[in-house]
Amino acid sequence: VPLDLTRPLASVTLTGPTGTLLAEAAPAGAAVARGLLAGAGLLASEQLGLAEWCLTETVRHTRERHQFNRPVGSFQALKHRMAQLWLEVVSARAAARNAADALATGSPDAPLAVAVAQAHCSRTAVHAAEECVQLHGGIGMTWEHPAHLYLKRAKADALVYGTAGRHQETVAELMELPAP
Template structure:
């Protein structure tokens, strides 16, 4: 039975957005955190990243199927929860705190948004119930509104190669843009998926090669891809928030316990100043991420809110992870400690769905603040 009931997606009727978490959102947070506490410990994630199968299928099944989190963005008529981006943001924040190796962002957000744009009820129903996993076959580095690579459509089949596709290795269906301007569904078994070297082992990349693969046209690619990438970028900020918040809290905890000259290291003024600065950055990131999620839910200035969030999120997440590694001293440099996973995820996220610089440039155009 699903954990999440149908809830409202924010405050579309109010004059100003309320960025505080609702009771329903806190319930989602508690449920996901409990699951991750029991089934996504740091040692287990590290072990998985050192294997050929970094994804955790049992964790994904519990999250997507048993708890119904994969269907948060999907209307009830298609078997989803009929919730919204604010609730999905809470899930991603918790997944970021655990660097959980599951395809939630790529399937339950990005692929789902593309299918919602195409109104494909059949595939949405499969994704909502966790029976299937989807991946948008657009490079993870692609920003909303940027050009993306397509493959050739010939006699109803697709041929070509696409690189940098996140979580393609565990997808059941690939959503592929073609040169006819359409977005096409391709069964993963009809494609050749070759792993690529990825900085972040918890979100692996792959090259997708199609050679006469049967395909079904879903709709126009341009609006679907833009909608999917915008949602991906906006909600990625919540994942980056969870990552930054965990690294800050873990660093503070460690510095309270680690002693030097018979006193806690955290008591030294220089370190206090560094942590205080980082706390302010994380607090500002929380506001930007929450605003992006609310804007996506309500449709109010979503392009601006997403650009603001991503212009700020990546540098903060990377800074938080770098500080965590440095302030943990020698132990932070070991593979046994999970902080390296957070740094790798933060660095990989800093180019996912557009760099901070790309979003700043987009923001300048959106608010008509061009460079001289």
Template structure:
């Protein structure tokens, strides 16, 4: 097992959080997002450039010698916490984490790999791994060299480059050479698309064995840091619920003073504390290359996914009538939380992973 993980935030991470939160408050507040989701593209113009290049968030995981910031998964996790809090439409998880980590697992001395990493780190380009959003680390990958699209690829509509796994290796395919068909997702802030790259040649980046391990690393990092996004969702939902129940009065009293509502919010808080510990442990395990990173990530996903959904459901319910309306951002958080619950492996699948790694009986369940 790994040494005791560092769950605390460093001063650098706190500074990064403040910068990202300030940017999102200025460029992508709730009202801006509510207006954008009515349009064909939810992405806020100029936001990715400011986040990826201006703050340098796109290159956090890329070493300095390859043009990045040379930071770690801990810093990337902080960015995702803030993106989760604001339910921001941005290809950060898909490009700056999953695609970037996939490329870093390849031979970075190769010119095509190094050049693409430098472009991703600068925010000049975005890349997406062409697998369904629901694909868990270690799960079988769809065949992408046969006719027919790969379904539910997240942020493909925003990508410049597609990383396409094929039986003989991993290929970089210009997005313009593939057929990308937008789908109608539950979460309007994270667009999904069907991607058909079977007719595009692309540039071969790795052989089959190296590609398989690289994709696994990319998906594992994505799943581990997705827990931080789920943590951010839960944090916002609890804070917004507490604020609302302090201001909303019934019988000349704040509804937050009612014991039944206090108990419900207390339960969310307890789950939030556990989610923070699990998410930070996963980020630290990935950052340090801990041998039990796979287990830590599975634990984080099995817990944080459900904690985020519960917090979002309670946020909608405890807001009463206003929480059910399109004008209030609570539905954005709920839809992102529900969508994230099946992203990169369901909680049930991650529970099975924990059971297998710890040689325990698999849990019995009826859902997920």
């Protein structure tokens, strides 16, 4: 059973398969690496969209929800949380767009741009989804609201092409920074 129910898993059973060699090990490995790099770069854009939806939905909800005869979003503590999240989303947008541009133009810096985007967008998507669930209160974890689905998607996306920590290690390797 997958964490993200919107992405079902499948089992494939091959019986007596025959095949044709398409490429030798080195070119095949390079093609797979390029595909994984493109996938990670595209996933950063999905994570950005997820974070943007969560922020927009949270702001909308806190404007409409009233407590003590005031909109919940007018409380200073919640304003600060949403402002911090907005800053993270803006930074994630810059990282995701940079990665997409680097991939589209075939830039030699694409591996670095994708690693930076994944390291940042992954954490931003999870944080945005967590804040969305928390600031929606009890309804955020019910089937009546999709916030919990976005949290599950963000958590699953954070693992697909490697964790944020693994992408940070990649940035360190590409920039020739010594490990602590």
